[in-house]
Amino acid sequence: MSSKPIQGRMTADAQDGVVVFHIGMRINNVRAVRSWWPVFLAMPRMLKELSKDPESGMLGYRLLFGAPRVVYVVQYWESQEKLLAYSAAQDKEHRPAWAAFNRRVKEGRGRVGFWHETFVVPAGAHEAVYVNMPAFGLGAATGVVPVGRRGDRAADRLKAA
Template identity: 80%
Template sequence: MGSEPIQGRMTARSQEGVTVFLIGMRINSFRAVRSWWPTFAAMPRMLKELSKEADSGLLGYRLLWGGPRVVYTVQYWESPEKLLAYAFAQGKEHRPAWAAFNRRMREGRDKVGFWHETYVVPAGAHESIYVNMPEFGLGAATGVVPVGRRGDRAAERLGGTA
């Protein structure tokens, strides 16, 4: 992902369906480092593993802070099937991290919170615009093209459904 702004109006190259996965944690007690640090440290390992595998289905991601207690990622996936395949895959980073997290949740009770949301967005049901921005969001995950190639108005980029 480049950091230099691309001049003009751009939109995400992809017109295909996409699965958007948001996953994060909330530190309820900063003093309970043993409850939240392993969870915090596990996500970068998983993202590194997924990024190295071209057929993992992960298109791109962004790590974000949601205030002083919340950290999360926005992930773009090719399909819900590939997301779920990773979640249940033997020999990958996710399964042991998930099992360890569950153990810590039982032991530490309310010291750390966890959440995720999954959105399956069909082709033609998403649009984007980036004005004088580096590649960002779905555009960073799939590349960008000038807005005119997909339609000058949001309704056009949504396939006329808006």
């Protein structure tokens, strides 16, 4: 991913619906490294696996650091079916990581927190604008096009799909 700004006004080249998946962890006890470190390491393995498999349905992601002790990932997916298929696949990284996390939660007495949110956004119900920015968020996941190709105003882009 390039960090060089693209001059002008761009929008995400996302014509279809998209699934936005937020997943993260909160380190509740920094000193309890054995509780949170394996959780912290599991996500990069899953992201690497998904990034190497275009058929997985993950379009792209952004790793973010939030409030103190919070790490999370925003992921963009083609469909809820592909997201759910990955989460249930016995031969992928997610299932063993999820099982290990559940064991640690029971043993860890609240030393690490976990959360996720899923948003299914139909075509025509999302829009984006990036001004003098590198491709970012949904635009990084789907590519960007000049705003004029999808409408100059947010209201136009929301109707365009």
